[in-house]
Amino acid sequence: MNSLTLVFRLTVFALAFTGFAQMPIFARYYLADVPGFGWTADYYFNHVAHYILAIVLLAILGWRLPRVLRRPAWTAMDVIVGLCWAGIVLTGIIRVMKNQPESYFSPTLVMWIDWLHLGFVMLLGVASLLRSRVRTGAVKS
Amino acid sequence: MKVNRRHFLAAGLAAATAAVVRPAAASTGDAASAEHVVLATLLDISKCIACGACVEACRETNGHKYPQPQKPFPKMYPSKVKAADWSDKQDVDDRLTPYNWLYIQTATGEYNGEPFELHIPRRCLHCQNPPCANLCPWGAASKDNKGIVSINDEICLGGAKCKDVCPWHIPERQTGVGLYLKLAPGFAGNGVMYKCDRCRDRVALGETPACIEVCPEGVQTIGPRDKILAQARELAKRTGGFIYGDTENGGTNTFYVSPVPFDVLNQAIEKGPGKPHLASVGNPFAKEELLARAVYAAPLVGVMAGVLHLVRGATSEDDHE
Numbered sequence: 001m002n003s004l005t006l007v008f009r010l011t012v013f014a015l016a017f018t019g020f021a022q023m024p025i026f027a028r029y030y031l032a033d034v035p036g037f038g039w040t041a042d043y044y045f046n047h048v049a050h051y052i053l054a055i056v057l058l059a060i061l062g063w064r065l066p067r068v069l070r071r072p073a074w075t076a077m078d079v080i081v082g083l084c085w086a087g088i089v090l091t092g093i094i095r096v097m098k099n100q101p102e103s104y105f106s107p108t109l110v111m112w113i114d115w116l117h118l119g120f121v122m123l124l125g126v127a128s129l130l131r132s133r134v135r136t137g138a139v140k141s
Numbered sequence: 142m143k144v145n146r147r148h149f150l151a152a153g154l155a156a157a158t159a160a161v162v163r164p165a166a167a168s169t170g171d172a173a174s175a176e177h178v179v180l181a182t183l184l185d186i187s188k189c190i191a192c193g194a195c196v197e198a199c200r201e202t203n204g205h206k207y208p209q210p211q212k213p214f215p216k217m218y219p220s221k222v223k224a225a226d227w228s229d230k231q232d233v234d235d236r237l238t239p240y241n242w243l244y245i246q247t248a249t250g251e252y253n254g255e256p257f258e259l260h261i262p263r264r265c266l267h268c269q270n271p272p273c274a275n276l277c278p279w280g281a282a283s284k285d286n287k288g289i290v291s292i293n294d295e296i297c298l299g300g301a302k303c304k305d306v307c308p309w310h311i312p313e314r315q316t317g318v319g320l321y322l323k324l325a326p327g328f329a330g331n332g333v334m335y336k337c338d339r340c341r342d343r344v345a346l347g348e349t350p351a352c353i354e355v356c357p358e359g360v361q362t363i364g365p366r367d368k369i370l371a372q373a374r375e376l377a378k379r380t381g382g383f384i385y386g387d388t389e390n391g392g393t394n395t396f397y398v399s400p401v402p403f404d405v406l407n408q409a410i411e412k413g414p415g416k417p418h419l420a421s422v423g424n425p426f427a428k429e430e431l432l433a434r435a436v437y438a439a440p441l442v443g444v445m446a447g448v449l450h451l452v453r454g455a456t457s458e459d460d461h462e
Contacts, residue, residue: 022278024300025329028222043276043306044425051432055439062443066451089440096436099429101270101391104177104286111280111296118278 008060015053019121021046054092061085077131084127087120179269179288180344181366181394183373184262187380188358191245191260195352195360196234199243199264202340202351206294207231207240208333210317215326222331224316236415237263239315239335243352246416248409252401259401261410262352262360263417264337265290265311266386266393270426273303273312282334287345288366288394291338296320298330308390308425309417312336366394373398391424 021040026032032041039045068082091113098105098113105113214224227233231240243264250257271290274282281297284290292303292312298321304312312334321330340350348354353361362369370387373396377384385397397419399406407419424430 022276022302024302024305029219043302047276048428048432051429051436055432055435058436058439059443059446062440062445063447063450065444066447070451093436096429096433099270099275099426100433101426101430104284107280107283107285107291107293110274110283111293114278114280 004060004063007056011053011057011060015050015057016121016125018046018050018053019118022050051096054096058089061089075131075134077127077134080127081124081131084120084124087116088124091117091120177286179286179366179394180339180363181267181288181369181396182339182350182353183362183369183376183396183398184360185362185376186259186261186360186397186399187382188360189245189260189262190358191247192357193234193245194355194357195262196241196243196245198351198355199337200241202343203242203338206335206338208294208315208318208335210315210332211322212317214317215322217331218327225314225332226316227313228315228317236413237311237313237336237417238415239313239333242335242337244415246410248401248406250401250405250409252405257401259399259406261397261399261406261419264352264395265339266309266389266395267337267339268390269392269394270390270424272306272308272390272425275426276306277303285341287341289339289341289344291341292334292336294319294333294335297333298324299332299334300330301334303334306425308422310414311417313415370396385419388424389422391426 020026022043024041026037027041032038071078074082094105094113095117097103098110208228210226210228212228214226217224225239227238227240230238234241234244236244243262246261246263248257248259248261267284267288267290269288271282271284273292274284274290277283279296279298279300280293282290282292282303297319299314299316299319301312301314304310304314313336314332314334316332319330319333321332324330340348340352343350349363350361353363362372364372373384373387376382376398380398380400382398382400383402385399385403386393386395397403403419404421410416410419412418
């Protein structure tokens with residue numbers, strides 16, 4: 001694993017963690033009670049951390065995009081994973097735009113963007129897992 | 142082949158650039174601007190006599206939106222998660238509750254050697270950049286094109302994050318109502334959050350919020366934000382008064398004008414659960430507003446670097462050839 005891949009994976013993990021920290025679950029389910037983990041229930045801290053991590057992720061995804069587009073063949077799982085990433089990035093950027101003081105998006109759009117952002121993350125997790133299993137199976141066979 | 146690929150990448154980069162330039166413009170086009178009139182309210186608290194007419198009018202007008210919880214409430218896990226039940230205390234009107242979205246604070250004290258007694262109608266201030274709406278992970282809280290911040294009671298799960306992140310802790314929870322009952326009632330959510338929605342259904346019909354319409358003293362005025370802010374500044378200048386809400390939390394759509402400084406008033410009011418303070422509040426999203434530009438730029442910078450790297454790699458291959 002090269003260093004960029006390591007940074008990418010750590011960033012994705014941290015993004016998922018700070019993303020779930022946006023939900024009021026870490027205080028409810030005692031994680032924030034663990035010494036040293038009080039910050040997991042600090043919504044503002046996790047929000048800023050999510051933005052900073054998103055900047056790193058977007059730069060890496062941008063860097064990789066030209067290579068990905070050169071890929072000669074795409075499996076169905078590659079396409080699904082790619083669409084999940086596109087969905088996460090698009091909905092994430094729209095959320096950032098929505099949070100600007102002068103912007104306005106309709107409440108219905110806001111709701112769908114929030115749900116889709118969460119949904120694409122869940123779907124990406126499942127699709128990535130399936131794709132890795134397919135690849136592992138292909139290597140073994 | 143290489144030339145085509147480069148052209149393709151360059152075109153994609155240009156399209157991506159166009160898509161993210163001036164994102165706020167997406168919401169402020171000519172067609173949208175006609176409906177995009179943010180309304181603000183001015184409260185001249187020197188006029189309030191604490192008659193309670195606004196509180197009663199709010200209850201009568203918005204009573205149909207109040208929660209009707211199912212009992213007994215689902216058992217919550219873990220057990221430290223407690224129910225919030227105001228259904229048997231619907232008459233409480235000396236603080237904010239799910240059944241009381243507006244109440245009147247009284248401040249008594251002394252300022253510049255003179256005694257004062259002022260009454261302050263308190264409700265949601267409808268922030269310009271509302272933390273409750275920005276940070277709601279579920280899309281239940283939002284700001285509309287009239288500057289009204291409201292919570293969708295059909296999808297709110299009652300996690301109370303909106304209350305935690307609100308500088309004034311305005312929204313109040315009622316357990317036993319809402320979507321969480323249909324999802325995982327014991328493990329996720331705990332009801333629905335309620336607060337003033339500035340009579341959004343009346344405003345949508347071009348009417349005035351009930352608390353403003355009924356006030357016998359004309360404490361509140363509503364209108365386009367720029368106009369109302371100018372009015373608030375003029376009133377403060379004319380009376381030697383002070384403004385609260387113009388910069389608080391990055392700016393709200395509610396401006397209080399008082400003859401007594403708000404830090405003095407803040408010391409003179411009763412504060413606590415359901416009883417918001419009047420302290421100074423900074424912009425909690427200052428960091429995010431700066432970082433937003435980097436979020437927009439990051440993918441473009443990444444793509445440009447990636448393309449340059451590929452092109453440079455291709456060029457060196459050409460050299461080798």
